[in-house]
Amino acid sequence: MPDHAAQPVERRLPTEEARDLLGLVRELIQREIRPTAAEEEEAGRFPRDLFRLLSDAGLLGLPYGEEFGGGGQPYEVYLQVLEELAAARLTVGLGVSVHTLACHALAAYGTKDQQAARLPAMLGGGLLGAYCLSEPASGSDAAAMTTKAVRDGDDWVLTGTKAWITHGGIADFYTVLARTGAPGARGITAFLVPGDAPGISAAAPERKMGMKGSPTSQVHFDGVRIPDAARIGDEGQGFSIALAALDAGRLGISACAMGVAQSALDEALAFTTDRRQFGRPLADFQGLRFMLADMATAIEAGRALYLSAARRRDAGLPFAKEAAMAKLFCTDAAMKVTTDAVQLLGGYGYTADFPAERYMREAKVLQIVEGTNQIQRVVIARHLAGPETPR
Structure with a gap:
């Protein structure tokens, strides 16, 4: 069964250029990603040609400078594009996030000669x-x-x-x-x-x-x-370079998590609205309505948290603590939302004929990659209370 096509998330974007960009991304998703996402994932196929298309469209270098072929977009915009991609297919959203992470060291710490020689191909030359x-x-x-x-x-x-x-x-x-x-x-x-x-x-x-x-x-x-x-x-200097990259990368994982969670909510809402039991839609039963309300609230809270951290980054403010908080909250929320989506679909949710079970399996890895959520708690606590006392 194809993924449910829900109403687009209403987004607050800072410029008309960013709004046009998001519109183009949504068109690309509907044309190139969503129709075959479930089939491609089940077959284990990596969409290498799609990543070349994303590169040609300027979507593999969005948060980097235009002088080297990047999109010159703030993280606030880049992350919302990333969420849309992940909502359609996590392999694509996470792949863009990892590619962006791989470009970070050169873009932030490379010499001008290194950047001029390598960045254009990395950001918009079809490379991965x-x-x-x-x-x-x-x-x-x-x-x-x-x-x-x-x-x-x-x-x-x-x-x-x-x-x-x-x-x-x-x-x-x-x-x-x-x-x-x-x-x-x-x-x-x-x-x-x-x-x-x-x-x-x-x-x-x-x-x-x-x-x-x-x-x-x-x-x-x-x-x-x-x-x-x-x-x-x-x-x-490599370890400090790595940590700086991970701070930004954790925001990418947060956005991906909210994309997966949003797709799971959309699927659960469509199912419980259409499915009738005891003479009325499942969504009429208070217990299930409350689950949907909690799922939607968690997604909105996670989205607000990662965007707040992104705006700090865009303003040149410290954001490592906030990035760890966003990664922790958003990925835990995605795991809860996707698990609840499977529950709301009942037996259908446990079958591969519906995408809910795929969303649940995908959400799990987001609690692990780019620093487990236990490590995120260590990072947050260090910012709050200082380093642990040496043993």
Whole structure:
């Protein structure tokens, strides 16, 4: 059964340009994404041609500067576009978020020469990026990474394995964090590595419970040689670059979560309005009406939270705490909303003939990626009460 086409979310956008942009995005979604989303996800197909189309339309570089081919849009606008994409198909919305994350290091910390040489192709040249931070033995404790980059004359030689990499094996470029110095956060450096560099290989994609159309895999770097010009920022600056990227990336995950939750609510509302039991629509029963009301309230609250954090970012204000709060709240809310949507559809909700079960499976990963929600609580608490007392 195709996804229910609901009324578009009413959005407050800051400019006429942004309103026109959203209209074009909605047309593209209705034409290119929504009609085949369920079928493509069930088949586990990644829409590589669609990402080229998104690149041609300027949607892979929205929050970056126009001087290098970006869209020059504030995060407030970019995130609402991202939510619309994720509502149609999470593989697409999350893929755009990951690509944006992969571009962040170069856009924010690269030299002008590096940016001029690489950013136009990354932002609007049809390329697709991936972000390599986690490893098989270092997920939440990212500073414990063991992937190494060793100086060899004017080059660096990368060796190690990264894990849980969205677009692993198909990306055109990887932003890679690797150890160049002593143990700990201060010994990490960022690099921009071409996807076709000799020595890069990918393991078979992970077999996931959701987002089957988005490849996630380990990526191996076996003596990958790159020039020093591929280094982003100073030696030892990589971990702070990674954290800055994650702050922004968490807002992307928040927007994706609200997109999935909104689709689940739309589906539940359509079903309970149309389905009749005991001579009247399910939506007439107070217990079910209250569930719908709670779902809608959680979505509006999450949307307001991520947009508030985005506006802080756009204003140049600190937003790390607010980004962690948004990621925590929005993804927990998405899990609750999608679970309730399955419940409201009853037995139908548990079948793959309706999209509610897919939304529930997809929502789960959003509580894990780009910092688990337990890590978000650690981040928030540190901002409130300071670092934990050393043991």
